[in-house]
Amino acid sequence: MSRYSIKFKKEGYLKYTSHLDIMRFFQRTFKRADIKLLYSQGFNPHPKMSIAQPLSLGYTSTGDYIEIETESEMNPDNIYEVLNKLMPLGIEIICVKAINQGKKTLAALVEFGEYEIKLGDEYKNLGPLIEPFMKQDKIQVKKLQRKTGIESILDIKPLIHDLTSEDFEGHIKLTMVIRNGSQANLNPELLLQALLDYSNCKKNYSGIEVNRKELYYTQDGKLIKFEDYNC
Amino acid sequence: MTIANKIDQILIKVEKPARYIGGELNSVIKTPGKDEGQFETRFVFAFPDLYEIGMSYLGLQIIYNLLNQEQGIFCERLFAPAQDMEALMREHQIPLFTLETKTAVTQADILGFTLQYELSFTNIVNMLDLSGIPIKSQDRGETDPFVAAGGPCAFNPEPLAPIIDFFMIGDGEELLLEVCRIHLEWKRSGEKRLSFLQTISQIKGVYVPQFYEIKYHEDGSIRDVLKTFDKAPDRIQKRIVSDLETAVFPEFNIVPFIDVVHNRATVEIFRGCIRGCRFCQAGMIYRPVRERSKNKIKELAQSQLKNTGYDELSILSLSTSDYSEIEPLVSELMGVCHTNDVSLSLPSLRLDSFSVKVLEDIQGYKKTGLTFAPEAGTQRLRNVINKSITDENIYYAVEQAISLGWQQIKLYFMVGLPTETDDDLDGIVEIARKITDLFYKSKGNRGKFNITVSISNFVPKAHTPFQWFPQCEISEFKRKHYYLKDKLKMMKNITFNYHGTDASYLEALFARGDRKVCDTLIKAWEIGCKFDGWREHLKYEKWLEAIALTGLSADAYIYGNRNYDTILPWDIIDSGVSKEFLIRESKRSIAELQTPNCNAECQDCGILAMHNCHVKQVKLNEQI
Ligand code: SF4
Numbered sequence: 080m081s082r083y084s085i086k087f088k089k090e091g092y093l094k095y096t097s098h099l100d101i102m103r104f105f106q107r108t109f110k111r112a113d114i115k116l117l118y119s120q121g122f123n124p125h126p127k128m129s130i131a132q133p134l135s136l137g138y139t140s141t142g143d144y145i146e147i148e149t150e151s152e153m154n155p156d157n158i159y160e161v162l163n164k165l166m167p168l169g170i171e172i173i174c175v176k177a178i179n180q181g182k183k184t185l186a187a188l189v190e191f192g193e194y195e196i197k198l199g200d201e202y203k204n205l206g207p208l209i210e211p212f213m214k215q216d217k218i219q220v221k222k223l224q225r226k227t228g229i230e231s232i233l234d235i236k237p238l239i240h241d242l243t244s245e246d247f248e249g250h251i252k253l254t255m256v257i258r259n260g261s262q263a264n265l266n267p268e269l270l271l272q273a274l275l276d277y278s279n280c281k282k283n284y285s286g287i288e289v290n291r292k293e294l295y296y297t298q299d300g301k302l303i304k305f306e307d308y309n310c
Numbered sequence: 311m312t313i314a315n316k317i318d319q320i321l322i323k324v325e326k327p328a329r330y331i332g333g334e335l336n337s338v339i340k341t342p343g344k345d346e347g348q349f350e351t352r353f354v355f356a357f358p359d360l361y362e363i364g365m366s367y368l369g370l371q372i373i374y375n376l377l378n379q380e381q382g383i384f385c386e387r388l389f390a391p392a393q394d395m396e397a398l399m400r401e402h403q404i405p406l407f408t409l410e411t412k413t414a415v416t417q418a419d420i421l422g423f424t425l426q427y428e429l430s431f432t433n434i435v436n437m438l439d440l441s442g443i444p445i446k447s448q449d450r451g452e453t454d455p456f457v458a459a460g461g462p463c464a465f466n467p468e469p470l471a472p473i474i475d476f477f478m479i480g481d482g483e484e485l486l487l488e489v490c491r492i493h494l495e496w497k498r499s500g501e502k503r504l505s506f507l508q509t510i511s512q513i514k515g516v517y518v519p520q521f522y523e524i525k526y527h528e529d530g531s532i533r534d535v536l537k538t539f540d541k542a543p544d545r546i547q548k549r550i551v552s553d554l555e556t557a558v559f560p561e562f563n564i565v566p567f568i569d570v571v572h573n574r575a576t577v578e579i580f581r582g583c584i585r586g587c588r589f590c591q592a593g594m595i596y597r598p599v600r601e602r603s604k605n606k607i608k609e610l611a612q613s614q615l616k617n618t619g620y621d622e623l624s625i626l627s628l629s630t631s632d633y634s635e636i637e638p639l640v641s642e643l644m645g646v647c648h649t650n651d652v653s654l655s656l657p658s659l660r661l662d663s664f665s666v667k668v669l670e671d672i673q674g675y676k677k678t679g680l681t682f683a684p685e686a687g688t689q690r691l692r693n694v695i696n697k698s699i700t701d702e703n704i705y706y707a708v709e710q711a712i713s714l715g716w717q718q719i720k721l722y723f724m725v726g727l728p729t730e731t732d733d734d735l736d737g738i739v740e741i742a743r744k745i746t747d748l749f750y751k752s753k754g755n756r757g758k759f760n761i762t763v764s765i766s767n768f769v770p771k772a773h774t775p776f777q778w779f780p781q782c783e784i785s786e787f788k789r790k791h792y793y794l795k796d797k798l799k800m801m802k803n804i805t806f807n808y809h810g811t812d813a814s815y816l817e818a819l820f821a822r823g824d825r826k827v828c829d830t831l832i833k834a835w836e837i838g839c840k841f842d843g844w845r846e847h848l849k850y851e852k853w854l855e856a857i858a859l860t861g862l863s864a865d866a867y868i869y870g871n872r873n874y875d876t877i878l879p880w881d882i883i884d885s886g887v888s889k890e891f892l893i894r895e896s897k898r899s900i901a902e903l904q905t906p907n908c909n910a911e912c913q914d915c916g917i918l919a920m921h922n923c924h925v926k927q928v929k930l931n932e933q934i
Contacts, residue, residue, distance in 0.1 A: 092331035093567075095321055100328060100567040107335075107565065107619025110650075137322045167335045 081152045084185060085162070086173040086306055089140045093169035098133040104170075105145055112161045115150040131185035131305065132192060132259055132294055135266075142193070142293040144305055146178070146185040178308065189260035191240055191295040191302055194267040196253045197288040201280070205251055206244045208278045213242055220273045235273060238265035240302070242274075256302070259294065313404060314412040320398040328568045329361035330395065332387070332409035335565040336617065338374070339410050340384040349384035351494045353377055353486075354408055354418040354455070356388040357426075358433035359843065364389045366571035368578065368626060369424060369461070369482070371560040376483055379558065383490045386410040388421075390433045390841070391440070399440065406441040415441035418455040419493055422486075423474075425463030428820035429813060429843035431470065434459075435835040438473070445832060447475050447520055452503050456493075460486075464517075465548075465595050466772040466880040469823040469831060471519035476507060478515055479883055480548030480595075481581075483557050485515045511542045515549035518542065522882065524825055530863060532824065532877040545884040548595070550921045554581060554602040561613040565620070574622035574655065575614035577607050579639070583628040584908035584925060586915075587685070588696045588899050589724065591771040592628055594892075595885045597915060598923035599632075599908065604639050608646055615650050623647055624655040631660035632909070640668050660699070661707040670714045679718035679762075680711050686727060687737025693902045694729050696895070701741070708745050712752045719745055719761045725790045725808075726768040726782030728899065735790060738763065739797045742804055762805040763798060765791065767814035771821050772880040773887060775895035780869045781818040787811040812850035816842060818868045824879035827867070830860045888916025 089101070096104070106126060109116055116126040127148035134140050155175040163172045198205070212218070218236040223229075240256040253274075257265040267289055295302040321327040340349045355373055357364030364370060370387070377385035386408035391399060399406070405414045415421060421443070423434050435445055443457065444450045450457070459470060460478035467477045478485050489510055496506045511518045521542040525534040537544075551557050563575065582599035583592065602610075611623055623643065633639060640656065647654040654672050659665040661682055669680065684699050686692045692699065708719060723738050742761050749759045767787055770776045782790075791808045798806045819827060834856035841847035857864045872878065874893050891914065898905055905913055908925045917923055 092333050095327035095331050096567045097328070099569075103569075103573075104335075104567060106621075110619035110621065111616065136327070167337075168333055 082146065082148050082178045082180060082182075083153070083155060083158060083175055084178050084305070084308060085145045085147065085158070085175050087140075087143050087145065088171045088173060089134070089143055089169065090171075091139075091169040094137055094139045097136050098130065101134075102128070102130060108162065108165050109147070111165050112158075114147075114153070114158065114161070117148040117150055129184065129186055132189045134291060135289075138194075138289045138291060140291040141173075142291055142305070144185050144294060174306065176306075176308070182308075185305070185308075187261065188296045188305075188308070189294050190258065190262070190297050191256050192259035192267075193254065193256045193292040193295070195290045195292055196255070196267060196271055197247065197290075198251050198253065200249050200251070202251050202275075203246075205253070205274065205278055205280065206246070209242055209244055209274070212274055212277050213239070215277075218273050220269055220276075222269070235265055235270060238263055239270060242270070254292075256295070312412075313407050313414060316402055316404045317407070317412065320395075320402055320404070323398060324395045325392065326361075326568055328566075329389070330391070330409065332412075334567055336562040337387075337410060337564050338378045338385075340378070344382075346381070349382055350497060351383045351490050352413075352417065352419045353383060353385045353490055354388050354415060354421045355385055356421055356423045356434075356437060357390070358423055358430040358437060359390050359426075359841075360392060361389045361566070362568065362570040365564070365566045367424070367426065368560075368576050371563045372558065373482060373486060374564065375560040375562065376487060376558045377490060380487060380490065382494050384410075386413070386418075388415060388437070390430075390437055393841075393847075396436075396440065406437060416443060416455065419497065420458055420490070421455045422458040422460065422478075425459050425461040425470070427843055428463055428469075428817045429848075431820060431831055432835045432840045432842055434470070434473065435832055436840045439835075446472050448472070450475070450503075456503075456506070458489075462591065462595065463820075465591070465883055465885060466821060466823070467517055467519065467883065468825050468879040469820045469827040471825045472828045473832075474519065476510060477517040477519070477546075478549075479517055479546050480515050481551040482549075483551050485513070485549045488513055489516065508539060508541070511539065514547055517546040517883070519825075526826075530826070530866060532879060535877075535882060545882055547884045547920060548886060550598075550886070551581075551600070552921065554578070554600050555606055559602075559610055561610060562617045563614055565618045572624070573620065574624050575611060575618055575620045575652075576624045576626050577610045577614065578602065578626045579607055579630070579633050580627045584632055585629060585698070586696055586895070586905055586907060586913065588694075588775040588895055589685075589727070589768060589771070590628075591774050594773050594887050596628070597886060597917045598921060599925050601634060601924070604635050604642065607639065608642055611643065611646055612650075615646075615652060621652045622655055623650075623652055624657065627658065629660065630656055630658045631662070631665060637664060644668075644671065661711075662703070663707075663710060666707055666710045666714065677716050677718070679720050680708075680716050681720045681722065682707070683722040684741065685722065685724050686730075687723060687734045687739070687741060690902055691727060691730060691734045691737070693904050694899045695724075695727055696899065696904055698904065698907065701744075704741065705744060705748065709748055709752070712749050717757055717759050721745075721761065721763050722766070723763065724766050724768045725794075726787055726814075728768075728776060728779045729902075730782075730790075732793065735793055736797075738765075738794060739801075742798065743801065746801065746803060760803050760805060762807065763794070765794065765806075765808040767809050767811060769814055769818045769821055772878070773883070773885045773892070775892050775899055777822075777878065777892065778872045778874065778876075778896060780871055781814070783869065784811045784815055787814065810845060810848070812853075813842070813845070813848055815868060816848075816850075816853060819864055822867050822879070824867075826862065830856050830862045830864070833860050884920075886915075886917040886920040888919070891915045 118124040131144035155177050159175040217234045219232050221230050222233045238258040242255045244253050294305040374385050377383050438445050456475045458476050459474045460482050464477045507518050510516045521539040523536045527533045580601040582596045587593050685697045770779045798804045834853050837852050839849050839852050912926045
């Protein structure tokens, strides 16, 4: 019995597949690979397999993680090789690592996510505004409560770890490290909206590309990449 | 902007965008060219309904595998976009595109629709329009794709005849390959469109409607069929794949990302049916019975499971229990499923002691419900329709099932059958009542128990002994539904479902229609009809409007009596089953006589003129 963390990419049209679709996809992949997952006990047993942090429909990711528990111990390099042979275009396994039994689940570990957003050149002048934007005492956004329909004002500043921009082939690329996970969570598009509000740029963006690059947890106040978990 | 770029702008706004992206496991992409692995002929397999429905259809997987194995040919997929997607596509002027390469359908060489049910026909018109292909065959030019169709509804091709350039009748495996190979030659030759159609009209199984002109009597019935191309065959014989053992069958099924109707590995165990139920079109048009060997079935099942990772295996046929080695097959498949840790599902089982036992093994504590399809409520009416199940069969199996712990029984019946009276409806109520009694007798008042009675409306289908019978009137259908509802609602634990009568009326119109029906179809689409097979989308008022606007005597098709000499619109298609046999069966039905099934005694259905019949052969050998 062993635990593994699998880092994978999800690109191209696969950004239109949902969290559930990807779960189903992996479950079948493990079957094809003859990797036997451990099952939970109980009336309705399900395989021990979970995705660290669900990705919104429409986002690509170069840093997604799935955690599995297998019936018998395996060599992570073998898992990596077998799985990669079975991937369709758009999904790729980046690395596989063994994790210790006692450790927290990946899902419980997530604290931050790093996202890249590409915007068209009509947003060129955003770059210099980032510093003053981040220096504000509060960064307030309106948020519509889905259940109640009530709009509330939210200060998202504490949820932002870092925000930078760079020019990129005639586009502007924003990189943000923001809170993710069960304790606190910021939607990258909410931050983008706040920035656009601040800058008086055209607000009705469409066709933006969002890519998740990495997930982080903290240790002694420092952000540590998921990839380096337990190594 | 390319189509791919344009769709990227709208996909995020639609429900289930993964319906439109392709790229699933085991899907195939080829590039144009003459080299190994490239293609010259692009066939687009079109399913005129949503992705989730089409991807659950095994025929798609068969054709896709078959054509993509062939050098020079590329098969892509196409489904009807849902209404939200369609609206955005129209707004952004995006033509209908294929899943594999996001290419406009106008770039296809052959666009082939599968006709699984009549109420998908408006979607075909809509899909042609969304593609920018002229709807009627006569309006298409040299650069347009050929629009083809096949599948069970092609056995009455006439309502679509003005739209479809050519139909393929019967089993598609060999026929489609021949057509595509000829297309490849034709494309290289640079000949005219007409010459391709003329060439393929010489292949057995191909029907090119424009080579036939229909002459009508004053009352609208058919007087004569004239050929406009003298080499076109008088009648089109359906194609039959002789040997399922060697026929191409998918081992690398495309595995959808999204949840579709059936997410499972599926192996067809035999084609055809020995039963001869008189209302059943499939039982007639898929004759003769051809089986796949037990070992081959196991091999295919294993390989599909390996290549897809599915956690369920199912077998497919018209009547599972009639497979010659059903008991060993099931026990060996249970073995396969056990080793692979997947579940087994056995549809279309006739419920007897063996199958109840098997279902107990398979379902264990997750009992889902047992299904019986007596189809009619009395023995008399079951004699009329030639359904061999008896009351004793039902009660015996139900008693066993109850003692093994089943608490849910589903019963399927048809109403509006020829010669039906209220006594037959009372018979339905009686069966439900007896089953309830059996439950309480065995379990006392303990436990939840539920019976679902589902009623469908009889639609007289082409190539069946009932093809001459009129359909029951709408008002009479409704009366029958309420009659049953009134009686059944007095009883506890009964759930009652019935089909919409509007849908059945339209289904009959297209099941029995001729070429004149096509203008009504196009008109209905023009005024907003599509997805008619979906209860929530069917606009019956619009249909009536279309019928009125085109001056169609719809009732005459549906309620008109046809005698045995009438030329029927589908007579041009030779299903292999002879008219003599159908007439004989039709007369026996009126006389309330059952006809033995093929295993018991060959009935000389006529198929022997076209193909040998294994069932008959086995019988003959036994006699010697
Ligand atoms: S030839 Fe005889 S046995 Fe074969 S399908 Fe026809 S009736 Fe049945």
